[in-house]
Amino acid sequence: QLQLVESGGGLVQPGGSLRLSCAASGFRLDYYVIGWFRQAPGKEREGVSCITRSGGRTNYADSVKGRFTISRDNAKNTVYLQMNSLKPEDTAIYYCAAVFSVQATCMLVSLRYDAWGQGTQVTVSS
Numbered sequence: 001q002l003q004l005v006e007s008g009g010g011l012v013q014p015g016g017s018l019r020l021s022c023a024a025s026g027f028r029l030d031y032y033v034i035g036w037f038r039q040a041p042g043k044e045r046e047g048v049s050c051i052t053r054s055g056g057r058t059n060y061a062d063s064v065k066g067r068f069t070i071s072r073d074n075a076k077n078t079v080y081l082q083m084n085s086l087k088p089e090d091t092a093i094y095y096c097a098a099v100f101s102v103q104a105t106c107m108l109v110s111l112r113y114d115a116w117g118q119g120t121q122v123t124v125s126s
Contacts, residue, residue, distance in 0.1 A: 001026045002115040004096050009120030012086055020081040020120060022096030030054075030074035033101040036081045037110055038092035038122075047108025048094070049081060052101075059106050063089075086124045093119040 008020040022034060035050035049060045049070040058070050069082040079096060097113035 002098065004098060004115055004117035006094060006096050006117045006120040009094060009122045011123045011125065013126050014087060014124055016086050016124070017082070017084045018086065018122060020083065020094055020096075020122075022079040022081075022117060024077045024079075024098065027098075028074075029072070029077045029079065029098070031100055032098040033103070033106045034070075034072065034079040035097045035099075035106065035108060035110075035113055036070065036079075036094060037097060037108075038090075038094045039119075040089075040092040043092075045095070045110055047110065050106035050108055051079060052104060052106050057105055059108055061108060083122070086122075088124045090122060091124050092122060094122050095119045 003025045005023045036048040037045050038048050039045040051058050051070045055072045067085045072079040096117045098115045099113045
């Protein structure tokens with residue numbers, strides 16, 4: 001059974017940093033494209049970043065480009081989202097998601113993903 005578990009969320013001041021982790025169990029993560037999504041109260045879920053199986057291609061939402069970095073360690077079966085220069089508008093529940101794919105690109109479209117974690121809360125506030 002595919003299982004994804006996010007961790008690393010918390011409360012941080014504007015301008016601060018957090019690193020989110022997405023750990024997989026029950027399957028080999030290196031067969032899957034991984035995406036990070038977020039949902040703020042009263043808003044629709046939006047794509048934040050994604051990474052291909054090998055890590056050779058990444059994709060970012062315009063709102064996080066230059067501030068967030070996605071990476072993966074397939075040996076540890078884990079994907080990371082390093083978030084720097086955080087802003088109050090980054091406050092949301094962050095989810096990681098997986099889809100089995102052989103494509104060389106990834107998409108920030110939630111309907112493309114099959115397995116989801118439970119989410120981790122990120123709050124940016126002074």
